[in-house]
Amino acid sequence: MTDHTISAVPAADDERLRRVHPLKAALKRPEFGAIAGTILVFAFFSVAASGTGMFSLAGILNFLEVSAQLGILAIAASLLMIGGEFDLSLGSMIGFAGILIAIPAVQYGWPLWLAITFAFACAVLIGWINGYLVMRTGLPSFIVTLGFLFILRGLAIGLTRLTTGRTQVSGLQEIADHDWLAPFFSGEVFTGLFSWMAAQGWIATNFAGNPSVTGVPVSIVWWIVLAAAATWLLLYTRFGNWIFACGGDVNAARNVGVPVMKVKILLFIFTAVAATIFACLQVMDTGSADTTRGLLKELEAIIAVVIGGALLTGGYGSAVGAVFGALIFGTVQMGIFYTGVNTDWFKVFLGAMLLIAVLFNNYVRKKALEAK
């Protein structure tokens, strides 16, 4: 370049830039609100629920497990919401997936691994249909997936009653015992570590000398692994950039060559698959499937995602935010239980949290779009 008036000045030396305080920079992250909220909630319950065992090892694992189950859904819902869509059929998908595992396994004697694989295959198909309909018709995903909310719930009830005459299928515990795929969705991990820690006297033991907490529930592992994968996807892969682009402005994204249809369909598929993971965990945990499972989970997932800083309009948010959104949710739910407050109040708190989170996010987004 011959033009010497123009040079690439490193940002830090630019006179038009003020140094940004690290805390202020953190405030611009979508997950800031959720992390701040988590600290607040923990502070509150460490006082309000002190001496109740909420923060004992068992207590911690307890609320982490509740958070993890919702977190698995919230992570998928957050990717979808960043991509500019909702999936209201998430909760119904949980019930339906449970049935898809239980009926073949219990009624028709399929090996469990096959039933689970079958449920996942159906989830992929249903996610694909959701996504394809939304993209093809141009209808809001709110309407399309609302349709599937009823269709899937109805199918779950109808098929179960048709084949078993009831709305619940039990007897999966025995089938799961010898299956190679079942351990991925049931039981605990790090049991060896926990016995060793008990032997060292670091954690509490019961009368038999075994650790009173035997391991980390597998759902927590799923939660962490999915959170890490989703964060990596969003921040460091091409696909992640496409998710933001699709949610930000579908037309602009398409015009610069982003395969919009593929991205959105894959996000719907991932949501349905996450619902199926949740269903597997629940079915293995209880040994049964029930057509009413997953009721309202779609809304709980959306709440967790919004508390986590994602914009309902798409194009902004983070998977980490959804993780903390779910953590707040689980902690409050269990915290209210531990403090002995009537759990009726949980919903009031939840609604209030949602409103505060949305107001806060609006404020943060305005700040983010202000000249830095």
Place this chain on the structure above:
Amino acid sequence: MTTNANLQQTPEQTTTAADRARGDTPKAADTRTPLIEMQAVDKHFGNVVALSNISLKVYAGEVMCLLGDNGAGKSTLIKTLSGVHAPTHGELLLEGNPANFTSPGQALDAGIATVFQDLAMIPLMSITRNFFMGREPTKGFGPFKYVDWEFADRVAREEMAKIGIDVRDPSQPVGTLSGGERQCVAIARAVYFGAKVLILDEPTSALGVKQASKVLRYIAQARNRGLGVIFITHNVHHAYPIGDAFTLLKRGTSLGSWRKEDITREEVLNMMAGGEEMASLDAELAEFQRTDSASVA
């Protein structure tokens, strides 16, 4: 049309611009294959006929200026070239081969980069993420492939510096940039990725004098590198110096193509403004002046 061109006609000239139209002058006698060609293209949106029977040739190493009123169909035309719209009828040829793009991604892969009139930018995403949107540079293999954001940041900053915008921070959301800065991101992006054809839809509408002249210089550089350029503008001072050929659209049809040697700046200006309107505007302004002075008196 003929009357418009005639307005500027000197007695020595025997042919009108319209007579010389369609760019079929023997001079450019085209044994060359056009880099990009439209053959009798129609584009309908439901019952709206946005383009009708458009034929157009753009050669490598040339700048084609698309002129025409608001709503004439210029943006629609370039959107069919860049894969946004599939033509209702007619054929697109790239280097002589049929090019039926079904998505803008395919056009980009074929080396056609476009600055859209609406810029195709995502306000909440950073400059870098917008710059490389859809064409992110990656590192690593297989499932561990990741986007090389460091490289992307560097390129975005360098390319923006070349166009005359000194980026403070490549992670700044595009929504916080000024209108002209945003336009520069879109132009720098197209120039960086355009391998064969560069399409610019009113790229200078929000630019300062310095940046606009940079963009014109860019267009010249692209031409010298052998790219074909399609340039839409309402500014004759931008169009005439840089254009090698001019095509005029009106209400979805082409009124003709001219090579630069066959047309004067005034004729181009007239075509862009619609000579009649300009003439009547002049008359009207003169009328105002007359009544003004009358009322003063």
